[in-house]
Amino acid sequence: MATRHQQLEPGTHQGIFTEREVAEVVELRVADLARPEVGAEEVRPFPTWPAPRRVRLWRVGRHEVWGVTYRILEPLVPRLLGGEWPL
Numbered sequence: 001m002a003t004r005h006q007q008l009e010p011g012t013h014q015g016i017f018t019e020r021e022v023a024e025v026v027e028l029r030v031a032d033l034a035r036p037e038v039g040a041e042e043v044r045p046f047p048t049w050p051a052p053r054r055v056r057l058w059r060v061g062r063h064e065v066w067g068v069t070y071r072i073l074e075p076l077v078p079r080l081l082g083g084e085w086p087l
Contacts, residue, residue, distance in 0.1 A: 028065070033065070036057045039057075041054060042054070
């Protein structure tokens with residue numbers, strides 16, 4: 001799983017990427033992402049953003065999953081744990 005630093009320009013499909021698009025590649029258990037205590041939300045500023053924005057994320061150990069990785073995985077986690085696809 002990769003954590004990404006990207007912000008989409010409003011009304012476009014083009015992103016502005018920081019120098020380090022992928023901060024780290026880690027393997028996390030799907031069950032860990034489903035634990036309520038790992039969910040968080042905070043306001044973050046970034047140099048490429050016009051203003052700080054509220055960001056939803058998971059904190060698992062020392063790792064944070066947010067951005068496009070979070071947005072892709074968030075709807076899949078309950079489906080994976082529900083047995084819709086084999087793990």
